[in-house]
Every structure is written in structure tokens, then in C-alpha cells.
Amino acid sequence: MANIWVYSEDVSLAKELVTAAKQLGGEVGAIAITEEVANGVAATGINKVVYLKGEATWAEAYGKEIAAVLTEEGAQVVLVGATPKGRAVAAEVSALMGTGLVSDAGNLAIAGDTLEVERFIYGGLAVSHEAVAFPAFATVPARSNDPAADGAATAVTVKEVAVANTVTVVSVESANKGGVDLNKADKVVGFGRGVEGEEGLATMNALADVLGAEVGCTRPIAEEAKLLPVERYIGISGKQLKGSLYIGVGTSGQVQHVAGIRDVKTVVAINSDENAPIMAAADYAIVGDYKTIVPALADAIKAAK
Structure with missing residues (x-):
């Protein structure tokens, strides 16, 4: 042994x-x-x-x-x-x-x-x-x-053990990371460039609320559009998700992003492009306009509760 x-x-x-x-x-x-x-x-x-x-x-x-x-x-x-x-x-x-x-x-x-x-x-x-x-x-x-x-x-x-304490911690201040740690979230609604501005973000938040989920994004949304803090972007150099559900809305599904969701139990993709790489990586793929699909999905979840 x-x-x-x-x-x-x-x-x-x-x-x-x-x-x-x-x-x-x-x-x-x-x-x-x-x-x-x-x-x-x-x-x-x-x-x-x-x-x-x-x-x-x-x-x-x-x-x-x-x-x-x-x-x-x-x-x-x-x-x-x-x-x-x-x-x-x-x-x-x-x-x-x-x-x-x-x-x-x-x-x-x-x-x-x-x-x-x-x-x-x-x-x-x-x-x-x-x-x-x-x-x-x-x-x-x-x-x-x-x-x-x-x-x-x-x-x-x-x-x-005689370990020299050559470094002294003077104080500890928590950084403002814009919410919870997505690494520990069980459910996440993520979105990419296919989702438009503040109005689109509000739509994502509404779906996350009924699911009891957190909201994440792709790297360009955090670093370029700045709709969410960088601590919320998902990918190989961002957050690695390991929860039960990920809903990706308007994300193309490049390898850097997919690497961050590969350990999620169930992946749902919503995209107007049926050939987007995220569709092949998803367990369930919905083709269509998120502006119609996401509110309808949120209403259906509410009705099922």
C-alpha cells in the first residue's frame, strides 16, 4: 500500500x-x-x-x-x-x-x-x-x-519548529471583488458579446434571480465593455466553474471560455448562431434571440416554482 x-x-x-x-x-x-x-x-x-x-x-x-x-x-x-x-x-x-x-x-x-x-x-x-x-x-x-x-x-x-517570522502582517484588508467567488457558485448565468449593454445585463440578472444563480461573463465583457468586474469573467485565465448548472447567453464559446466551464455538470447555450462553438460544448443548445428566449425561460421557471 x-x-x-x-x-x-x-x-x-x-x-x-x-x-x-x-x-x-x-x-x-x-x-x-x-x-x-x-x-x-x-x-x-x-x-x-x-x-x-x-x-x-x-x-x-x-x-x-x-x-x-x-x-x-x-x-x-x-x-x-x-x-x-x-x-x-x-x-x-x-x-x-x-x-x-x-x-x-x-x-x-x-x-x-x-x-x-x-x-x-x-x-x-x-x-x-x-x-x-x-x-x-x-x-x-x-x-x-x-x-x-x-x-x-x-x-x-x-x-x-523554529521557523523565523521575518515577515509581519500589519493589517489585512479585503479587496472589493464585486460579489461572491464564482468558483464556489453552484449555478451561473454567463454572457458574452451577443448580449447588449446594460439592458442585456438586466435581462441576465433577472434570469439569475429566479434561478438563485450568480452572473458571470466572458473576458471582453469585463475588460472591454466593463459591464462586470474582472473577478466575474469565466475562462482559462479567469474563474473555473464546477457547479451544477451554467447557462451561457450570447457567448461564442472560444476555447479559453469553454475551459472555464468544462467541469460544470449541465451546460445550456443560448445563441442566435447555431454554428457557434458553445453549441457543441453544451448539453442543451437553444437557437434564437436571447431577448425573447431568456425572459420566456425566466417566466417558465417562476411558474414551475
């Missing part, structure tokens, strides 16, 4: 990694740098939890200490949450240990002494099948797995 370890500074993502690790089989351990994450993953009943207790307030400071624990424990597979901090930690620790690292991995499997994964390349145009020999590192995006359920809690091993 493989010796699998997980790490994330985010407790929810850490629990998702536990699910992925358990699916691979073998013994599962976790490294945490906060008490919250340590207790969170310990509640899932994995084999071992090591809490690195130090003075440093940022994840990147613990690279050497994480590498030492993984080496001591004989880790064969290490799954790291693909957050900005997680990616930095994975890169440093894998370099310190002289191991292979694959980023944004999905469909993980173990074959012999290798970790096999799939990942999107060329802006989502292709899927690469890759294998990394043990010990192997992989970063895993959020919402790729369900969080592991709580069970019989595991005892947490606390390891005091």
Missing part, C-alpha cells in the same frame, strides 16, 4: 485532498501548519496528522520543515492544494526532496511505483496523461473532490 500525505493551508481543501488520497488506497497522513487544519483533517480519521507549530504566519516559510517530515515518514505520494500558497510550497518542497511534481492534476491513480494523472494543456485544448515516479508530488485544484466525512478522530502529533 502506498504511503500518501496531503497538505493545504485551507481546511476545506485539505479535507478534499483526504478524499482523493483515500481513493488511491494505502495509508493517509496530513501535515498542517495551523491548529484549525490539523483538527479538521484529524476529524476525518486518517492514519496520522502532524501539526508543525511555529511562529511564522505564512505557509511558504515551512518548506524545509515539511520536507523533513515527509522524508522521515517515507512519503510516496504527496497531494497539495492548488492554491497560490500551496503551489509555492509544493514547488519548494519537491525541489528540496528532488522529486517530480505535476500541477493541477485530476483523475489520479497509482500504478506500481508511479502516480498517474491527467491534466489539461494548451489552454484546455488537450488532455495530457502523465506519470511521476515515487516519491511524487501533485497539486490538486479545489472542488475536484468532495470533502472527506468526519469519523473517529485521529490524535494530532504537535511538532514545535
